[in-house]
Amino acid sequence: MIMRQGQQLLLPANPLFILGSLLVALLLNMLQNIGFWGRAPWMPDMLALVLVFWSVHQPLRVGIGAAFVFGLFMDVHQAGLMGANALAYSVLSFLAITIHRRLLWFSVPSQALQVLPLFLVAQLINLGVKMLAGGDFPGLSMFLGPVIESLLWPVVSVLLLAPQRRAPDPDANRPL
Numbered sequence: 001m002i003m004r005q006g007q008q009l010l011l012p013a014n015p016l017f018i019l020g021s022l023l024v025a026l027l028l029n030m031l032q033n034i035g036f037w038g039r040a041p042w043m044p045d046m047l048a049l050v051l052v053f054w055s056v057h058q059p060l061r062v063g064i065g066a067a068f069v070f071g072l073f074m075d076v077h078q079a080g081l082m083g084a085n086a087l088a089y090s091v092l093s094f095l096a097i098t099i100h101r102r103l104l105w106f107s108v109p110s111q112a113l114q115v116l117p118l119f120l121v122a123q124l125i126n127l128g129v130k131m132l133a134g135g136d137f138p139g140l141s142m143f144l145g146p147v148i149e150s151l152l153w154p155v156v157s158v159l160l161l162a163p164q165r166r167a168p169d170p171d172a173n174r175p176l
Helices: 015-033 046-057 064-078 084-103 108-132 140-164
Strands: none
Touching: 015 046, 015 064, 046 064, 046 084, 046 108, 046 140, 064 084, 084 108, 108 140
16 A cells, blocks of 8 residues: 555554454443433544544454444443444444545544544434434534544544554564
């Protein structure tokens, strides 16, 4: 793959780190759902953010199947309509994999603007499924969640790419 000028060559991602980050994001979602403000509609979906990140950076390891399984975990945790989060996360992962090559050409702040529509689509799918099942409209504050998620994109990018940016062991036979 041709890289942008000045872009650092990354080491391969550790599969255990990927799984661990997804599990931590799942736990953060669970904690914020039972936290001080409960299920506030404006809260960012950390699991969706990490799923999109890994779907963009490691599409062969984290894909639609992983998004569906983690969506089912969130559906069970929220004791809501089974499959609402699973469908939203699956579509979100599909869209992220679809644009992942194009997205990696942008700088990280530009990537945040590029993933905002993905988060909005996932939020709208989740809302549509819940409203078709007879749920109430949570209000316009629910659209703050995707905005906050896209604002968190640079932070998540720095944190999750940090283990891959470490300097490789020097070797006399390798120029890197």
